[in-house]
Amino acid sequence: MKAKKVVEIKTPRFIRLRNELRSLLRLCMEDKVSLLRSESARWRKINNLELSRKLRQEIENLHSDFRRSICVCGFCGSIDKNMVFNPNNEHWLCIGCDLHLKEISALGSKIPLKLPQIETFLIDLSRKLDVSKKGSNCDGTFSYSRFILREMGVEKENLNNFLKLCQNYGGYCDCEILFNAKDQLLKQQI
Numbered sequence: 320m321k322a323k324k325v326v327e328i329k330t331p332r333f334i335r336l337r338n339e340l341r342s343l344l345r346l347c348m349e350d351k352v353s354l355l356r357s358e359s360a361r362w363r364k365i366n367n368l369e370l371s372r373k374l375r376q377e378i379e380n381l382h383s384d385f386r387r388s389i390c391v392c393g394f395c396g397s398i399d400k401n402m403v404f405n406p407n408n409e410h411w412l413c414i415g416c417d418l419h420l421k422e423i424s425a426l427g428s429k430i431p432l433k434l435p436q437i438e439t440f441l442i443d444l445s446r447k448l449d450v451s452k453k454g455s456n457c458d459g460t461f462s463y464s465r466f467i468l469r470e471m472g473v474e475k476e477n478l479n480n481f482l483k484l485c486q487n488y489g490g491y492c493d494c495e496i497l498f499n500a501k502d503q504l505l506k507q508q509i
């Protein structure tokens with residue numbers, strides 16, 4: 320595993336300067352994006368869809384280049400923090416998010432839920448939620464998940480850690496576990 324690179328500025332004056340430069344770069348990017356956007360709309364109006372699509376692609380590239388640069392944390396989006404570069408996924412993260420994600424991935428190995436149990440849990444959850452109605456039974460909490468996990472004999476601490484892991488994958492309630500976190504959960508090497 321390659322080492323992470325930390326770029327840390329501690330002097331307040333330089334921190335201010337760096338933040339201003341980052342804001343400036345973002346403003347330039349946004350300016351360019353709004354120009355491209357109106358140009359793309361103009362071409363669409365006169366039915367040159369190919370050119371309009373090309374311009375939209377350019378906008379997407381600008382956004383993605385900016386997101387991947389040292390100016391912005393790839394996780395929380397802040398632009399005023401010291402950043403860490405992770406050579407394994409080639410992303411810059413602020414130091415806080417880097418730590419947070421490290422904790423979360425360590426969490427994965429602490430959860431004594433085996434893959435077949437996770438599968439059982441997900442199947443049960445989709446039955447209870449009646450996902451054919453797009454999670455209409457979900458009340459925005461983890462009430463079904465908690466119920467199912469308790470029935471499966473998962474203890475409180477493990478249960479809470481498992482739900483934290485779900486949140487890390489974008490599952491902030493019962494239905495979101497199925498819509499957002501499911502694939503990642505099934506990939507967990509637990």
Ligand SMILES: [Zn+2]
Binds near residue numbers: 394396412
């Ligand atoms: Zn961050």
Ligand SMILES: [Zn+2]
Binds near residue numbers: 457459
């Ligand atoms: Zn929900």
